[in-house]
Amino acid sequence: MELVALILALLILGTYAWGGIRGAPWVPTRRRDTGRIVALAEPRPEERVADLGCGTGHVLSLFYEKGCAVRGWELAFVPWMIAWIRLGHRERAQISWGDFWGADLSKLDLIYVFLMPEALAKLVPKLRRELQPGARIISYVWPLPDWEHDCVDRVEGQPPLYRHIA
Numbered sequence: 763m764e765l766v767a768l769i770l771a772l773l774i775l776g777t778y779a780w781g782g783i784r785g786a787p788w789v790p791t792r793r794r795d796t797g798r799i800v801a802l803a804e805p806r807p808e809e810r811v812a813d814l815g816c817g818t819g820h821v822l823s824l825f826y827e828k829g830c831a832v833r834g835w836e837l838a839f840v841p842w843m844i845a846w847i848r849l850g851h852r853e854r855a856q857i858s859w860g861d862f863w864g865a866d867l868s869k870l871d872l873i874y875v876f877l878m879p880e881a882l883a884k885l886v887p888k889l890r891r892e893l894q895p896g897a898r899i900i901s902y903v904w905p906l907p908d909w910e911h912d913c914v915d916r917v918e919g920q921p922p923l924y925r926h927i928a
C-alpha cells in the first residue's frame with residue numbers, strides 16, 4: 763500500500779517536471795497582474811481564448827467571466843485537476859490534461875502564455891503558421907522573440923506584459 767502511494771506521488775511529481783521540460787515549470791501568474799492581462803487583451807464575448815499551459819485555470823476563468831469560450835492544456839496533474847474542477851464542466855470551456863504542442867491553434871482569437879523564453883522561441887513558428895491574421899497573443903514577463911509587440915504594459919515592481927498581433 764505504501765509502495766503504491768509512493769509510486770503515485772512520484773508519478774504526480776513527474777507530471778510537474780514534464781511540464782517544466784515542455785514549456786515552463788508551474789509558477790502561477792500573480793493574482794495582482796490578472797486585471798492587467800484582461801485589460802491588455804480586450805476580450806470580446808464569444809472570442810476563443812486559450813492559455814497554453816493553463817495551470818489552475820485562474821487566468822482563463824477571468825476570460826470565461828467576460829463571455830469568452832476558453833481552452834486550456836496543462837501537463838502538471840494537480841493544477842490540471844484544479845483547472846478542470848474550476849472550468850472543465852462549463853459550457854464554453856475545455857480543459858485538457860495534455861500537451862499543447864500538438865494542438866491546432868488556428869481557431870483561436872486570443873492566446874495567453876506564461877512560458878520560458880526557450881519555449882516562446884519554439885512557439886513563434888507554430889503561432890505564425892497556425893493563427894489567423896488579427897489574433898492576439900499576450901505574453902507575461904517575456905516578449906515573443908523575433909515578433910514585434912504592438913503594445914507593452916509596464917508597472918513598476920511587476921512583470922511586464924506584451925501584446926502581439928498575428
Ligand SMILES: C[S@@+](CC[C@H](N)C(=O)[O-])C[C@H]1O[C@@H](n2cnc3c(N)ncnc32)[C@H](O)[C@@H]1O
Pocket residue numbers: 778780781782783784785786787788789790791813814815816817818820821835836837838841860861862863875876877
Ligand atoms: C509558468 S506556468 C503558468 C501557469 C498558468 N498559465 C498561469 O499563468 O498561472 C506554465 C505552465 O505550463 C505548463 N506546461 C508547460 N509546457 C506545457 C505543454 N507543452 N503542454 C501543456 N502544459 C504545459 C506547466 O506545467 C505549467 O503549469
